[in-house]
Amino acid sequence: PDLGLIAMSFLGILLLGLFTVIAALSFIGRAFNWIAKTPEMTLLGALAWCFIVVFVGVNLDNLFEAAYGKSFHMSVGPGMAALIAGASIATLPSSTEIITKVSTVKDFFITLFFVALGISIPMPESLDVIILAVVLAVLAILARQLIFFPLFYFSGVDQRNAQVSSVRLAQISEFGLVIAFLGVKLGHLSPSLTSSVIFAFVITALATPIMYGKAYEIHGWIRPLLEKCGFKAPPKLESDGGKVYKLALLGFHRDASSLLYNLSENDPDLAKHTLVVDFNVALHAEIAATGAHVHYGDLANPETLHHLGLNNARVIVCTIPDDLLRGIDNKSLVHVVREMAPNAVIIANAIAIDEIQKVYEAGADYVYLNRFEAAWTLQRAINAGLEQRIVDFRRDRQSRNHYKPDRKEILG
Structure with missing residues (x-):
């Protein structure tokens, strides 16, 4: 490769980038705010801006040749110029609308690109290729x-x-x-x-x-x-078999995040006697700040769960759905936990109706399905609306759910 040509190409990209940034800061944002009232004009404006940047990019050599009488090989290809144009309007409030409308055209041309790619794959001239x-x-x-x-x-x-x-x-x-x-x-x-x-x-x-x-x-x-090489997993825990927890949360995702927030608000004593087991160590400090005990643990490893003292927990909740679990599912996890804690109350979840009975048979005391819980709430909201008491229903639910505009969960 000619390093000089490559350097000049990068210089052309830099110059085109500076041009788009200056234009975006000076008038492009104002122009899009002006035409944002008409969605079709927003799309046309975005495409027009893209073609303007592409035109400038591919004609950089012509511009410099006209100005200095010499070509510097700084022209930017249409693909790179279009990328720069898109990046320059990515922060616009209407960018989501533009993406939605362009996606169909984008998918069509991506398909053509791969067709062209397949056609252009050459027969290898030698084994070296x-x-x-x-x-x-x-x-x-x-x-x-x-x-x-x-x-x-x-x-x-x-x-x-x-x-x-x-x-x-x-x-x-x-x-x-x-x-x-x-x-x-x-x-x-x-x-x-x-x-x-x-x-x-x-x-x-x-x-x-x-x-x-x-x-x-x-x-x-x-x-x-x-x-x-020094990339250590979190240290293995010594046996915590003597520790008694009122509640153990296996996995920490959105359900557990909301539950732990509610506990910290209305039952801080239970939060202090709650064990959270999760492998995402980046969240451990925030979980511990609620008063709960948090330990690293792979839910697919029964030995880890045994050392954490789950056999002494009174209520154990499997909070992670099967589509997020790796190496195990709720049915198998409940089976392992039931053998480990025969006297505990085990609550698990399912993502399919036909899985509920299987999880019960594995040893769960209660199995919840998120869409069932949502349907139950929606039915009561509908009834409240029909009975002209939706305001009271909303207040009651917001109070029970500890809803407030500034509610800050670990996983918002």
Whole structure:
């Protein structure tokens, strides 16, 4: 690659970016506020702005040649120019409306892009192209581990979630293909290298669904290596078998967040005798601030639950739905907990009607389905509306739910 050409291309991108930023700060925002009353005009205005930026970008060389009599190879491709145009209006209040209306057109052209991509995949001229593609695919996967994993980990995400997220981000992005096409068009990249990039994209696209499903298993395989490198999981707890909890919440998501807030408001004593078990260590400090006891724990690991002293808990609530649990489901979790705490009251949840009885058979004392609870409340709200007492109903429910405009839950 010609480093000089690449440098001039980046300079062109920088200049175009400065142009769009200045325009956005000076008059684009005001213009969109003026035309926002008509949704169709908002869409047309966004498309017009996109084409203006694209026109300026692709004609940078012509502008400089007219001004200085020399081409500096700073023209920006339509794809990159359109990206810059979109970024410049991303903060507009009407951006959501624009995205909604453009999405249909976007999907159509993305489909055409992949059709063109498939047609353009060349026959490898030599084995070197395939070897380089495999190397690029491996490097892309490793780069996620070397960049994203430490970033997630040191941002407060626990070891497992950081690793799983890094594995699931393995695919080379479509934007990389756009860059490759622009590179070969401008002479920055050779056709053979572009072919390798395309094949690497195909390899990672085929591998990513498999890696996505096996992400937790992959974490289990490389966890010892991560710990040797200093990326420690939260320390294992000593047995807490003598501690007695009135309530234990297994997992901490939206249901548990709202429940813990209510407890801290109207029953702080129960909150102080509540155990929360969750693997998201980034939330532990906020959970502990409510007065509850919080410990790291993988719900799929019965040994962890045993050491936490669940056998002495009086009421145990499985708060995570099956579509968010990994390595276990509510039925299996209830079965494990029932063997561990035969005298406890176990409350679990289900996401499908036909799963309710199975969870009961596993040992649950009560199984709730969120949409059933919502339907129960809606039915009473409807009856209150028909009986002209909806205001009283609202006040009662808001009082019972501890609703207030400034209510601050851990997971808002």
